[in-house]
Amino acid sequence: MARTQSAELDRKKLLADPIMITTIVVLIAFLTLFILYPLAILLVDSFITERGPSLEVFQRIFEMHTFTTAITNTLAVGLLVSVASALVGLLFAYVEVYVKLRTRFLSGLFKVVSMLPVVSPPFVLSLSVIMLFGKAGIITRYLLGIYDNSVYGFWGIFVVQTLTFFPVCYMMLRGLLKNIDPSLEEAARDMGASRWKVFTSVTLPLVLPGLGNAFLVTFIESIADFANPMIIGGSYDTLATTIYLQITGAYDKEGAAAMAVVLLCITLLMFIVQKYVLEAKSTATLTGKASRARMLITDKSVTLPLTILCGVIALFVVIMYICVPFGALFKTWGYDFTLTPKWFIQVFERYHGLEAFRDSFVLSLIASPITALLSMIISYLVVKRNFRTKAFIEFVSMLAMAVPGTVLGVGFIRGFSAGVFRTGFLQGLYGSAAILIIVFIVRSLPTGTRSGISALRQIDKSIEESAYDMGADSFTVFRTVTLPLIKDSFLSGLVTAFVRSITAISAIILLVTPQFFLITVQINEFAEKGSYGIACAFATILIAITYGSVLLMNLAIKHFGTSKYTEEA
Amino acid sequence: MAKEKKGVRLEHVSKIYQDPKTKKDFYAVHDANIDIAPGEFVTLLGPSGCGKTTILRMIAGFESPDEGEIYLGGEPINELTPNKRDTAMVFQSYALLPHYNIFDNVAYGLKLRKLPKEQIAEKVHAILGLVGLEGMEDRMTNQLSGGQQQRVALARALVIEPGVLLFDEPLSNLDAKLRVDMRNEIRRIQQAAGITAIYVTHDQSEAMALSDNIIIMKKGVIDQVGDPHTVYYHPVDEFVADFIGESNFLRGKLAEKDGESGLATIEGHKVEVAHVGHLAVGDDAVLVLRPEAAKLADEGVLPCKVTLSRFMGNYQNYQVMVGDTLVKITDFNPKNHKIYEVGDEAYVAFTPEDVHVL
Numbered sequence: 001m002a003r004t005q006s007a008e009l010d011r012k013k014l015l016a017d018p019i020m021i022t023t024i025v026v027l028i029a030f031l032t033l034f035i036l037y038p039l040a041i042l043l044v045d046s047f048i049t050e051r052g053p054s055l056e057v058f059q060r061i062f063e064m065h066t067f068t069t070a071i072t073n074t075l076a077v078g079l080l081v082s083v084a085s086a087l088v089g090l091l092f093a094y095v096e097v098y099v100k101l102r103t104r105f106l107s108g109l110f111k112v113v114s115m116l117p118v119v120s121p122p123f124v125l126s127l128s129v130i131m132l133f134g135k136a137g138i139i140t141r142y143l144l145g146i147y148d149n150s151v152y153g154f155w156g157i158f159v160v161q162t163l164t165f166f167p168v169c170y171m172m173l174r175g176l177l178k179n180i181d182p183s184l185e186e187a188a189r190d191m192g193a194s195r196w197k198v199f200t201s202v203t204l205p206l207v208l209p210g211l212g213n214a215f216l217v218t219f220i221e222s223i224a225d226f227a228n229p230m231i232i233g234g235s236y237d238t239l240a241t242t243i244y245l246q247i248t249g250a251y252d253k254e255g256a257a258a259m260a261v262v263l264l265c266i267t268l269l270m271f272i273v274q275k276y277v278l279e280a281k282s283t284a285t286l287t288g289k290a291s292r293a294r295m296l297i298t299d300k301s302v303t304l305p306l307t308i309l310c311g312v313i314a315l316f317v318v319i320m321y322i323c324v325p326f327g328a329l330f331k332t333w334g335y336d337f338t339l340t341p342k343w344f345i346q347v348f349e350r351y352h353g354l355e356a357f358r359d360s361f362v363l364s365l366i367a368s369p370i371t372a373l374l375s376m377i378i379s380y381l382v383v384k385r386n387f388r389t390k391a392f393i394e395f396v397s398m399l400a401m402a403v404p405g406t407v408l409g410v411g412f413i414r415g416f417s418a419g420v421f422r423t424g425f426l427q428g429l430y431g432s433a434a435i436l437i438i439v440f441i442v443r444s445l446p447t448g449t450r451s452g453i454s455a456l457r458q459i460d461k462s463i464e465e466s467a468y469d470m471g472a473d474s475f476t477v478f479r480t481v482t483l484p485l486i487k488d489s490f491l492s493g494l495v496t497a498f499v500r501s502i503t504a505i506s507a508i509i510l511l512v513t514p515q516f517f518l519i520t521v522q523i524n525e526f527a528e529k530g531s532y533g534i535a536c537a538f539a540t541i542l543i544a545i546t547y548g549s550v551l552l553m554n555l556a557i558k559h560f561g562t563s564k565y566t567e568e569a
Numbered sequence: 570m571a572k573e574k575k576g577v578r579l580e581h582v583s584k585i586y587q588d589p590k591t592k593k594d595f596y597a598v599h600d601a602n603i604d605i606a607p608g609e610f611v612t613l614l615g616p617s618g619c620g621k622t623t624i625l626r627m628i629a630g631f632e633s634p635d636e637g638e639i640y641l642g643g644e645p646i647n648e649l650t651p652n653k654r655d656t657a658m659v660f661q662s663y664a665l666l667p668h669y670n671i672f673d674n675v676a677y678g679l680k681l682r683k684l685p686k687e688q689i690a691e692k693v694h695a696i697l698g699l700v701g702l703e704g705m706e707d708r709m710t711n712q713l714s715g716g717q718q719q720r721v722a723l724a725r726a727l728v729i730e731p732g733v734l735l736f737d738e739p740l741s742n743l744d745a746k747l748r749v750d751m752r753n754e755i756r757r758i759q760q761a762a763g764i765t766a767i768y769v770t771h772d773q774s775e776a777m778a779l780s781d782n783i784i785i786m787k788k789g790v791i792d793q794v795g796d797p798h799t800v801y802y803h804p805v806d807e808f809v810a811d812f813i814g815e816s817n818f819l820r821g822k823l824a825e826k827d828g829e830s831g832l833a834t835i836e837g838h839k840v841e842v843a844h845v846g847h848l849a850v851g852d853d854a855v856l857v858l859r860p861e862a863a864k865l866a867d868e869g870v871l872p873c874k875v876t877l878s879r880f881m882g883n884y885q886n887y888q889v890m891v892g893d894t895l896v897k898i899t900d901f902n903p904k905n906h907k908i909y910e911v912g913d914e915a916y917v918a919f920t921p922e923d924v925h926v927l
Contacts, residue, residue: 002635003585003594009633013650466664466722469629470678470729471652480677484668 014387019475023377028389030374031396034442037420038411039264039403045414046258057258067259070242074223075266077154077238081161082218086211088162088313089169094203095310096170097177099303100296106307109314113167114174116317119546121503122227123523124539125160128323129232131532136334152234160228163317165221169214176210177203182294195302209278216274220267224404226506227520231527239263240406240506247410247510257414260407271402324543327536343533347541351526351534356517357541363433363518364501367440371497374441375448376490380482382449383456384464385474401446405506412439412511431513439508440501447500448493455489456482488557495553499546574607574765575642575655575732577628582637584623597623599789601637605733605767605782610759612768612776615786616812621769624786625735628767630654642732657726658735661742663718665710671697671721672706678729696728699758716747723755727762734759736768740775752778773813777801785809803925810857810925817863817896819856819871819924823848830921836892838871843921855927860899862923865889865909869918871896875909891917 014020046057061067092113101107132139133151140149180203188198226240233241243263246256297303327333331340347353375397381387382394400408416435419427429435459482467481468474483490505520512521519542526535584598598620605611613621626632628639630651638645646654657678665674672693679689697703700720710718719739726734736755740748756779759766770776776783777797785792785800785808793805804810807818821835823845831845833854840856848854865875865887873896877888885903889896896917909915 003587004635006584006633006635009647012648013630013633016648016650016653460662460664462660462662462664463666465629465631465651466658466660466725467666467677468631468651469654469656469658470725471681472677473650473652476681481666 010386011388017474019473020385024381024387024389024393027374027378027381027393031393033420034438035396035400035403038408038415041415041421042257042260042264042407042411045254046261049254057254061255061258061262064255066237066242070237070239071262073154073236074238074240074263077157077161077229078219078222080158081165081222082215084158084162085166085169085218086173086215088166089171089214090173090207090211091306092166092170092310092313093173093177095306096174098294098297099306100298101307102303106311109311109318113314113317114171115550116167116321119499119543119550120164120321121520121523121539121542121546122164122225122505123231123520123527123535124324124543125163125320126156126228126232127327127523127527127532127535127539128320129156129160131323131327131333131536132320138334141334150234152232153236156232156234157229157236157238160232161222161225163320164225164228165218168221169218172214172217173207173210176207180206186295195297195299213274213278216270216278220270220274220402223263223267223270224406224506226404226406226509227524230524239266240404243406243410244510247413253410253414256410260410263404264402264407267402267404267407268399271399275398321543324536325540327532328540330533333532343537344540347534347537351522352517353538353541356519356522356538359516360502360519360542361545363436363516364440364498367437367444367501368494368498370437371441371444371448371501372490372494375445375493375497376452376483376486377478378445378449379452379456379486380478383453384461384482397445397449400442401450405443405504405508406510408439408442409507409510412507433516435511436508436516436518439511440497440504443504443507444497444500448497451489451493451496452486455486459485487560491553491557491560495549498549502545503542573642573732574763576607576609576640577603577605577733577765577767578640578643579603579624579628580638580640582624582627582634582639584620584627584632585635596789598627598634601791603784603791603794605765607642607765608763610756610766610768610779610781612770612780612783613786614770614773614776614783614812615792616771618788619786620789621771621784621786622737625658625737625767625769628733629656629658629735655732656735657729657731657733658737659719659722659726659739661738663722663739663742665718665721665725667710669710670706671702671708671710671713674710674721675725675728678725682729692728693724696724699727699761700724700754715743716751719743719751720754723758727758727764731764733765733767736766736770738770739768740770741772748772748775749778755779777813783813785812804857804927806927807855807857810927815860815897815899817858817860817894819858819891819894819896821854821856823850823852823854826850833926835871836894838891840870840924841921842924842926845926848926857925857927858896858919858923860897861901862919863896863898864918865898865900865915866918867907867915869916871917873915873917875911875913875915878909878911880908889915889917 047053047055049056092110095101096110129151131137133149134140135147135149137149137151140146185198185202188202193201224240226244229236229238229241230244237245239259240263243256243259246252246259328343329339330336331338331342378393378397382390412435416426416430419425463485464477464481467477472480503520505524508518509521509524512518519538523535523538523542526538579601582598582601583596585594586597587594601624613624615621623632627634630646630649634647638647640646641655666677669677675693675696676689679692693706694703697706700723702717702720702724705717710721713721722739740751743751752775768779780797782794782796783800784794787808793800793809800809800813804813810816819835821833823831824834824839825832826845826849829846830841830843832839833842833856835856842854842856845854871891873889873891875887875889877886879886883901885900885908887898887900887909889898898917
């Protein structure tokens with residue numbers, strides 16, 4: 001018994017479809033060149049010296065005290081941040097799904113918190129923590145009268161990262177909790193279990209894989225985070241910042257490459273566990289849509305403490321964001337609270353504000369439609385089509401999720417500064433706008449692909465088959481059926497890619513050349529120098545752009561979206 | 570209406586799948602030989618997992634056969650992609666394009682064929698008239714009932730005038746009454762359009778009502794091919810007898826034989842049988858007796874005891890024991906004769922012609 005004939009026929013059918021073949025070849029080339037190759041070159045660089053293969057470089061970096069400390073620092077922060085984020089996320093998700101929220105104000109707060117990770121540029125929370133709790137912090141200095149509080153270091157990173165990442169956990173767990181069939185818990189209640197017992201014996205075991213999933217996703221994010229440790233870490237260096245300094249400070253490219261390999265190994269391990277062990281488990285517990293609306297908890301002894309706790313955290317996060325525009329409007333933060341436009345004026349007159357705005361905006365604007373289209377094509381191929389290299393395409397585009405920006409940045413430097421494999425081929429790419437756009441694309445591709453895949457899985461396979469059967473070729477099917485049906489996902493992918501690109505920093509900061517001014521790079525520069533007024537002014541502009549684009553997206557989805565006819569169908 | 574009715578022929582077609590759990594290959598379809606004449610309405614009938622949908626999808630081109638060749642109108646089509654095949658499929662979920670209105674759904678295939686606008690409009694209106702949806706061109710698909718969506722799906726498939734029309738359990742999402750109406754409609758429209766049709770279903774009454782020929786499948790293998798009359802009255806095995814309608818199986822041995830007729834021993838009683846030319850004396854004989862062919866009477870072939878008697882409105886439902894064999898009997902219009910109660914002693918009555926011997 002052999003399946004050779006069908007394989008042969010499938011291959012012939014595929015070959016009869018030139019657009020499909022071209023798409024696949026182009027995709028594979030893109031993924032190989034811009035994701036696999038930079039990672040491979042890091043391995044080559046760190047293992048192969050001029051005198052042949054050796055572990056010399058690794059020996060050298062592991063003897064560096066700064067590097068080994070950075071590893072322990074990174075893991076310690078990552079562990080604590082992800083535990084805290086998963087727990088706070090669970091709290092929020094539980095309150096939203098299970099508890100009756102009495103006021104519209106509270107549910108509004110929840111909505112804001114769930115939107116923040118989408119629109120939030122990096123650094124924002126770090127900036128506001130410094131401004132609220134630092135030496136000149138409003139809370140520490142003026143409310144508490146502490147004059148020498150230091151926010152820099154472990155606890156600073158911990159607080160900032162937890163507040164940055166818990167909304168992601170919250171969104172993940174909310175989906176899971178919503179899918180639990182309420183009758184499971186009602187059955188337990190009916191048999192005499194207390195609410196607490198129901199939570200520990202039914203709800204918690206059901207979301208446990210999801211909780212693990214949230215934990216690992218946060219762990220990867222925390223380890224890969226560059227911006228926050230950079231600004232608020234002080235002398236507490238993590239792997240991402242150490243690698244950055246190794247390249248920009250010590251000019252040790254081989255060392256940085258080896259460090260990047262170590263960082264990559266850690267995140268890859270987490271990614272593999274998350275993707276192949278936990279993700280499979282957490283979907284297995286879902287039996288589909290909940291059959292009925294859940295009876296919300298109205299018992300005051302439960303609702304009051306939970307809502308107050310969530311309310312306080314949410315309010316705190318919101319205040320942190322409000323803090324930033326004020327930071328840009330006060331004359332001297334902490335000393336002189338008169339409102340002044342001088343920081344904004346300085347941004348535009350002295351610090352290339354207009355160029356930064358233009359470069360960031362234009363580059364992201366070019367990258368986002370390409371990213372959105374690419375991720376929709378990948379999702380279409382992965383979900384709806386069958387061909388031999390499909391697994392490769394899916395794996396590599398998801399792999400990019402586990403690659404920290406810093407690692408990718410180093411890989412691009414090593415891989416393209418002297419051309420591909422140092423042959424000079426494609427050398428012109430290095431230092432150009434194109435490489436920045438490519439980095440933007442690679443960095444946002446996994447998120448887009450992920451949402452595209454989940455959107456496409458909702459669509460009955462036979463809808464596309466029917467179009468195919470009517471005589472449409474693959475390209476026509478994609479254009480007339482697939483894309484219109486996932487328009488919502490495409491639009492939100494477009495905006496997500498744009499927001500992610502315009503707020504990107506970790507890989508970009510290694511690759512940007514002096515002729516480009518990017519807002520995020522500027523924020524980093526001025527925050528490093530301690531010019532918080534300027535940094536806040538840049539950050540405010542960035543927040544305005546991202547918030548504006550999300551508003552635009554929601555408007556667009558409302559008007560051109562697909563939900564109106566897929567809802568009932 | 571079809572440009573050209575086409576016949577479909579499958580020669581030694583097999584399809585191998587891998588069991589996702591055990592990772593072992595198995596035949597989803599094994600050595601299927603089918604010959605469908607142009608204009609014929611053929612049903613692939615069988616329980617779920619028997620390979621009937623796989624055959625349909627191989628004809629449409631969504632799956633590729635592992636062995637054998639498929640011919641459409643005499644041409645081998647194994648290497649053609651679905652969009653190059655002269656087939657049109659009506660899907661179980663209707664698979665209407667939700668972002669198009671009815672007109673655009675039906676016109677989709679015609680637009681792909683680059684027909685002039687006026688001609689498209691003309692054809693769409695004609696076909697919507699045929700399926701009884703005239704005047705609904707501007708509706709969106711989610712404003713239609715299940716039956717109407719089914720008609721749109723049918724119109725969309727018919728309008729491109731395919732050589733063969735494929736149906737993948739198209740009525741299984743409709744409620745029982747609508748299902749009966751729609752299957753009559755499908756037969757009427759197929760006859761009016763004069764088109765070859767292959768229809769997949771697990772519902773034997775649908776198969777009986779629609780088909781010129783029925784292909785009964787079991788575990789990937791074709792078990793019997795025949796017109797409704799043949800498969801009902803002359804099933805080749807117990808599976809077919811049981812799957813098409815209801816059957817009682819009376820097991821025994823052939824005791825005597827004289828040409829085509831003979832005597833079988835059932836539960837110690839001699840029973841006269843006809844058409845036993847294929848058996849020898851002493852062979853195992855299974856008598857297939859349809860519940861509606863058997864009668865309960867004070868005199869008859871096999872003595873029995875009534876264990877269940879239930880009034881169902883249009884018939885009386887009996888279960889009786891003949892020795893250790895359970896026999897179901899359906900007695901239509903029982904009012905004008907005797908109704909037996911549980912515990913009554915009686916006889917199962919039938920003639921040799923009522924029984925089919927396996």
